[in-house]
Amino acid sequence: EPMVLAALWRTLRHRFDLRCATGAAEALELVESQGPFAVVVSDMRMPGMNGVELLREIHRRSPQTVRLILSGHSDFADVVSAINDGAVFRFLTKPTSTEIMLETLELALLCHHHHNRHGEAPGPDMAGEIAALRTALHDGQLRLFVQPQAGLTDGHIHGAEALVRWWHPERGLLLPGHFLAIAEAAGLSLALTDWVLDAACAQLRWWRDLDLPSMRLAVNITADDLADPAFLDRVRGPLGRHGVPAEALELELTEGVAVVDLDRAAEVLRSIAEHGIRVSIDDFGTGYASMGWLRRLPVSKLKIDRMFIDDIADDPDAYHFLVSLMTMAHDLRLTTLAEGIETVAQMKQVSRSGCDLVQGFLLAEPMPADRFPGWLRERLPPAPR
Numbered sequence: 001e002p003m004v005l006a007a008l009w010r011t012l013r014h015r016f017d018l019r020c021a022t023g024a025a026e027a028l029e030l031v032e033s034q035g036p037f038a039v040v041v042s043d044m045r046m047p048g049m050n051g052v053e054l055l056r057e058i059h060r061r062s063p064q065t066v067r068l069i070l071s072g073h074s075d076f077a078d079v080v081s082a083i084n085d086g087a088v089f090r091f092l093t094k095p096t097s098t099e100i101m102l103e104t105l106e107l108a109l110l111c112h113h114h115h116n117r118h119g120e121a122p123g124p125d126m127a128g129e130i131a132a133l134r135t136a137l138h139d140g141q142l143r144l145f146v147q148p149q150a151g152l153t154d155g156h157i158h159g160a161e162a163l164v165r166w167w168h169p170e171r172g173l174l175l176p177g178h179f180l181a182i183a184e185a186a187g188l189s190l191a192l193t194d195w196v197l198d199a200a201c202a203q204l205r206w207w208r209d210l211d212l213p214s215m216r217l218a219v220n221i222t223a224d225d226l227a228d229p230a231f232l233d234r235v236r237g238p239l240g241r242h243g244v245p246a247e248a249l250e251l252e253l254t255e256g257v258a259v260v261d262l263d264r265a266a267e268v269l270r271s272i273a274e275h276g277i278r279v280s281i282d283d284f285g286t287g288y289a290s291m292g293w294l295r296r297l298p299v300s301k302l303k304i305d306r307m308f309i310d311d312i313a314d315d316p317d318a319y320h321f322l323v324s325l326m327t328m329a330h331d332l333r334l335t336t337l338a339e340g341i342e343t344v345a346q347m348k349q350v351s352r353s354g355c356d357l358v359q360g361f362l363l364a365e366p367m368p369a370d371r372f373p374g375w376l377r378e379r380l381p382p383a384p385r
Contacts, residue, residue, distance in 0.1 A: 016105065024048035028057065036062040039108045044071035052078045056087040066108040068092065070101070091181040096254070097283045098306045098340065103177030130186040132168070133179055137191055141167050144199040144369040146217065148376075149337060149359045152351050157376055159216030161252070161359065162200045163366050164192065189224045194234055196220070201238035203369045204248045210373050218250040218280060226253070226268050235277060246276035252303065254283045266296050273298035280337075284325070294332055302329045306340020306360070313345035319353065326354040 012018060019034060021027035025048050031037065040058055042051035049057075055067040069082075069091045082088040090104055136142055146160035166174040183192045200217045207215050225231050239246060251272060269279050280301035281294070294302075304325060311318045322338075329336045338350045341360030350358060367375060 012101075012105075015102070022047070024054045027054060028061075031058055031062060031065075035065070037065050039066045039068065039105060041068045041070050041105075044069060050078075052082045052088065056082065059087045068104065068108060070096065090177075091184075092177075093181070093184065100175075100177045100180065103175045107178060129179075129182050130188075133166075133182055133186065133188060136166050136168070137188065137195060141169070142195055142199075143167050143173075144196065144203060145366040146203070146369045146372050147359055147366040148364045148372070149218075149357050150363050151357055152355060157215070157379065158357060159218065159250070160372060161218045162196055162203075162220075162369070164196050184222070184224070189222050190228060190234075193219070193221055193225050194238075197235060198238040198241070199369070200249065201242040201244045203372075204244045205242040206370075207373060208244070208248075212373065212376070216248055216250055216278070218252050220252045220254075220282060222253075226265050231268060232271050232275070235272065236275065247278070250278040250280055250301070252280045252282040254281070262296065266298075270298050273300075283339075294334070299334060301335040301337060301357075303337045303339055303359075304355070306338075309338055309340045309346055309350065309360075312349045313343065319349055322350070322353045322355075330354065 019030050019037070021030055023046050027040070027042070031040070040055065042054050044051040046054070048054075051069050051071060055069070058065055058067060066089050067087060069088055071091070071093065089108060092100065092104060143165040145163040145165050147163060148157050148160045150157050164176060166179055168174050180192075183189050196219050200219050204215070204217055207213075225234075228234070235249070235251070238244075239249060273279055278300045279298055280303055281299055282303045283305040284302045302325070304322065308318060308322055308325070312322060326336055335357065336355045337357035337359060338355045339359050341347050341350060341358045341362045343362060346360075347358065347362060364375065
């Protein structure tokens with residue numbers, strides 16, 4: 001996927017000193033000639049050997065290197081085994097958002113620094129982490145955060161994205177990059193989605209009671225959710241419990257989620273849309289979507305991944321690529337949202353491109369959900385006297 005690799009390179013090169021290899025032999029040669037590296041990220045499938053074999057070999061040669069899997073293939077048995085023996089530190093399912101990728105790399109660098117200072121292996125105790133996450137789900141350690149989304153033409157706040165955080169009793173507030181792969185590998189992803197759906201609907205009920213009826217919350221869903229025959233009931237349940245209309249909820253899926261069984265995904269999402277719940281594609285541009293793919297799914301919104309936004313103020317090619325995405329999306333009558341807006345220059349270029357909505361630190365950082373109404377009141381002009 002040369003375009004995705006190039007986009008990742010553009011995004012990550014500003015924060016990290018990068019080297020790229022196209023196969024295992026080239027990677028091992030880089031480790032020997034230019035290493036040791038702080039962090040190595042590998043796909044599962046590549047020429048020569050698979051990613052787990054490669055990272056085990058790198059572990060043998062350079063045990064202080066933190067090793068990550070970023071893969072579209074869910075070979076969890078091999079990965080969990082490799083995590084338990086210390087060969088792999090984290091597993092991320094591709095496509096993954098740039099935010100989670102950055103969070104995971106920053107965590108890996110912290111572990112590398114800790115290893116160099118204390119001589120301890122960075123690999124986590126997988127069984128212990130799974131048990132801790134189960135406890136978090138049942139003992140109220142999870143927290144709902146939201147990040148607002150604004151319209152570019154009217155400047156109004158249209159809603160927010162729901163984000164989960166883990167308030168760990170010993171490690172403090174943990175971002176999703178620290179635990180999403182654990183949830184997926186442990187079979188806890190459905191329970192995690194259910195927690196977020198219930199927390200999101202509870203917030204929507206509260207916001208409506210505060211006279212914020214037009215706000216919409218977007219919740220991320222996974223491939224496991226789409227494969228669950230009871231998924232529609234799992235979505236309708238919290239809507240009914242909290243008395244929230246279906247149009248207040250939006251479900252986001254990364255563009256690679258539905259590729260394995262497109263017919264099944266289309267059937268499930270059609271039933272979701274028929275109940276008035278909106279569907280959006282998150283991290284668009286990082287995976288496998290095509291116009292034909294989008295036409296078969298009842299999608300109403302595309303969220304453009306931040307890797308296509310980072311260089312938009314300085315790189316004409318990045319801007320023209322974004323304009324092409326906008327044209328395609330609007331031809332398909334889809335709303336567009338640009339993620340990761342951090343500067344005024346980026347905002348101007350995104351606005352010029354014809355994008356409909358924006359989300360990012362320039363507008364607001366993720367905040368605890370119960371702070372959103374106060375943040376919104378502070379943005380509103382004072383009432384006339």
